[in-house]
Amino acid sequence: MPLHAPPAPAPALRSVLAALGSPTAVRGARIPPALRAARGTLKPELPLPVHVLTAIAGSGPSPRTRLTGWRFLLRGSGAAVGTAETTCTADGWVFSQFGEGPYVASTENALRRAESLTASYQPRLLSVPELYMLTLWLHADTEADAAAGVLAPADLLVPLSPAPPGIAPDRQHRVDGLLPLLIHRVTAPLLRTPA
Template sequence: MPLHVPPAPAPALRSVLTALGSPTAVREARTPSLRAAQGPASPELPLPVYVLDHVTETTGRPTPATLTGWRFLVRCGDRAVAAADTRLTPDGWTFSHFFEGPYVTSTERALRQAESLPKTYQPRLLSVPELYMLTLWLHGDHTADAASGHPAADDILVPLAPAPPGIAANRPHRVAELLPVLALRLTPPRAVLLA
């Protein structure tokens, strides 16, 4: 089934278009592939970026997540050459930075895989900073407001490559299955008292 990609806030899209149209912003970006791109570059597939501040839930129930920005894949020709992030400021959505690297390719791959799933999902990104981990979050309510919500037990998380050691990249997991694993990874070992 097709993914239901939510529309980004208009100011976020405008800020990315302005940055792409600025020779200074593109030239100063640390993205060689964007600077070397031949032809027009266009922002596509806007994904809301959420951060999971703490993974303490081991029951698979919804865990709080905070919307921190919108990420656009920057396409030139038939492939994504970079990504553009926006962030929310007191004055509204603004361009943050361009970047490239493995998460751009991995996001594109995970989105293609998600297209073949039997159910329609709303794609989002979910970051777990404590593990240096980024996942494609496939939200089961594809009509939901993309600017709100928390991972539900039946939502799907696809860890993007590079994933933390011991967690398979590009493999879909239900939230209820993956959160307990993440919680265990983040629980400090208990000290053993010797008598």
């Protein structure tokens, strides 16, 4: 198996299980309809560390990432129907929110395709907030600490669908090929002078 997923911190998993076990948490008004309508027990699977790309528009060091949480796909009735996210606070890992939408299926499909690669990778999620973009980050160092956030030129990024216009979704891009495009897309509006 080419994907070497790091285990989620035990407190992160416990916080998701506690939220799933809470009737008010899983049936409340702010819960996505797909999760409220799910039959049977929802099971958290495929935890992925979520990193945010930072310093992309700065003139300082090259873009970095920072770990912001863990996202679990929630499986119910044989299909992924949503996500559960955790975040790290001063008190440790806590449940953050449930989610749904196109990134659920897109993440699952990207992971399935990554399984067929010949090289081994550590799967992560990388968010680019300035572009409203989420990617599957296939980190080449399978033994790396999941909290470490150094993008290596040979790492692969798979923009999840829907991707921003002009960026091909659901295709593998080397970091050294896609990162310059992302930087340009973020910094180009900053470089335009007002008329």
